[in-house]
Amino acid sequence: MFRLAPILSLLAVPAAAQHGYYFVLGTGMPVTIERLDPLLSDGKTPSQHVHSVVGGNGFAATMDYAQTQTSNCSTVQPIADKSNYWMPILYFQDPNNGSFIRVPEQPYHKIYSLLDKYGTSSNTYDTSIQEFPQEFRMIGGDATLRAENDTLMGPYGSGLEWFCHGNGTTEFPDISAVGFPTGFTACPNGFAASITLPSCWNGDDFNPSNPSAHMAYPTADGIDGCPETHRVARFPQIFVEYWLNIDTFDGLYTADDSPFVLTMGDATGYGFHVDFINGWESGALNATMPTCTPGNTGNPPLSDPTCFGNHGGIYTDDEIADCLLQPTTTEATGWTYPEIDNPQGGALTHGGVLSALPGCQTITKGPDRAVLTTCNETSPTTEGEVVQTDEVGVCNFD
Structure with missing residues (x-):
């Protein structure tokens, strides 16, 4: 995976600042956390599993380019980027009683746009x-995977990695793996997943029945x-931490x-994925890609004219923090809206304790691919209870 090695090293250990033909979009907390997925579950509320969504507040159950442009704020820095990026949330399953507590997110996910020639230094x-066409959308990763897949994850694939960031001591070393790592009891400097999205396009529209x-x-x-x-076009390569x-x-x-499980019942970590729907203002990327070269240095800032200064600039930290979208249901997902969800002082029940995963997800450990199921045709009620209207029965998340 020689192409991604320089970027992955930024995730693995603190790296020396370097300029280059890539830039890093910082984010705040999610704009919403709920069961919505306009790519694979267009129009369905709720969708199959819970996602953490960053980006514009125009996010909805059905999305097209025009809908992205209704955003009047975003949790991603450039004002010209009204896109949305979403990924499955992580739960901690208590080894003693089996309950689920949503793992809080750090308010600084990173979205890299890689623009340099492949494999060069x-x-x-x-x-x-x-730049992406207006109606473009894609997915990196596969929610059904429960084992390492060299074709999809290996060289020239998604480069999926989970990383426990230690503190440089023998007690708390850095530990990484393609799926969930083990062998640690704490990650003092954070727990993170990273994944790369594909960038070569065959010209076809996104097909939910064959999304890759x-x-x-x-x-x-x-x-x-x-x-x-896939040589109709080549786009910026998106890399997400x-x-x-x-x-x-x-x-x-x-x-x-x-003890960790992704919201679609994945106890392996191999099913981590990121969805992307384009909302960049037309012309903004084509104008800035040749000149925006801060790399990971932060200099010049993304607000500089060589980056997005001539295309609206960037949102302030306060504007990003204030950009919240009211969830469309009252289902309990382990997130308390609009409370800032970054618990301090051991607040273990922040956002609530769930007795089951939202959507009646079944926990799977592979190695076979999972068959994703859910409580279909649900109707939300109070306290996060979701009533099943087909033969599966009733799912209660108190």
Whole structure:
């Protein structure tokens, strides 16, 4: 995975600041956390599993480009970026009683846009890269995976990795793995997932029945570095770091436990994925990609004219913090709206304790792919109770 090594190293350990043909979009807390997925469950409320959504407050059960442009604020920095990015949330399952507590997120997920020539160290801009079409959407990763998949995760794939950030001591070392790592009892500097989205396009629209078909990963620079079947266009390569705070669970599990589960019932971590729907204002990326080169240095800032200064600038931290979207249901997901959800002082029940995963998700450990099920045609009631209207029965999340 030589292409991603320089970026992955930023996640693995604190790296020296470096300029380059990439920029990092910082985020705040999610704009919403709920069961919505306009890509795979268009129009369904609720959808199959819970997502943490960052980006514009125009996010809805049904999305097109026009809907993204209704956003009047965002939890992602550039004002020109009204896109949405969403990923499955993580729960801590108490090894003693089996209850679920949502793992709080750190308010600084990072979204990298990689623009340099593939596999080079010369920081050379790849002039074949162009901005996303207005109605573009894609997914990186696969929610059904429960084992490592070399085709999808290995070299020239998603590069999925989970990382427990220690503090440099033998008691708390750094530990990483493709799925959930084990062998730790605390992650003093954070717990994180990282994943790369594909960037080579075959020109087709997103197809919910085959959501990865229209995209592929590159193996070299330029449009010719894309598979022959996917050379209609090459887009910025999106790399996402999803940062979590597991400090509140210290002492509740041992190094032999694997207490974490993703919201779709994934107890392995291999099913982590990121969805993206384009909301960039037309022309903004094409104008800024050749000149915006702060890399991970923060200099020049994204508000500089070489980046987004001539395209609306960036939101302030306060504006990002104030950008919240009222959830569309009252289902309990472990998130208390609109309270800032970054617990301090061991607030273990912040957001509520759930007796089951939202949507009646079944926990699966693989290695076979999971068959994702849910409480279909649900109707939300108070206190997060979801009433099943088909033969499965009733799911209560108190």
